[in-house]
Amino acid sequence: MTDQTSLEGMNILAVEDEMLVAMMLEDILDNAGCNAIVVGHLDQALVLAQERDLDAAILDENLHGMRSYPVANALIARAIPFIFATGYGETSLRDLYPGRAVIAKPYRDREIIAALTALIFPNFSVR
Numbered sequence: 001m002t003d004q005t006s007l008e009g010m011n012i013l014a015v016e017d018e019m020l021v022a023m024m025l026e027d028i029l030d031n032a033g034c035n036a037i038v039v040g041h042l043d044q045a046l047v048l049a050q051e052r053d054l055d056a057a058i059l060d061e062n063l064h065g066m067r068s069y070p071v072a073n074a075l076i077a078r079a080i081p082f083i084f085a086t087g088y089g090e091t092s093l094r095d096l097y098p099g100r101a102v103i104a105k106p107y108r109d110r111e112i113i114a115a116l117t118a119l120i121f122p123n124f125s126v127r
Contacts, residue, residue: 049074059071059075
């Protein structure tokens with residue numbers, strides 16, 4: 001029997017501009033068996049969000065002083081679920097993108113995996 005909530009083989013876009021955080025996030029995703037696509041610039045992320053086959057994404061809200069909202073909007077247009085990761089408050093994100101998951105930085109491995117699992121498998125419940 002296969003795990004119906006496994007992230008194995010999932011294509012996950014990770015948009016993060018801080019190199020050490022990006023490397024850590026890539027390790028977290030790789031260890032979960034994901035195909036991590038990690039970028040740190042808005043223009044790269046936007047192209048991938050518009051064109052790449054993705055199962056989900058994790059978006060740093062602030063990329064080199066620019067907001068990742070165009071990437072979020074591209075993902076919404078393609079019905080690709082995503083999580084915002086931010087070191088800032090969640091209020092503006094919750095107002096702009098109601099119902100979207102927000103993870104506060106710094107985050108732990110298990111928080112990322114749990115949030116992605118809930119995002120990709122919203123109907124799964126533990127019994």
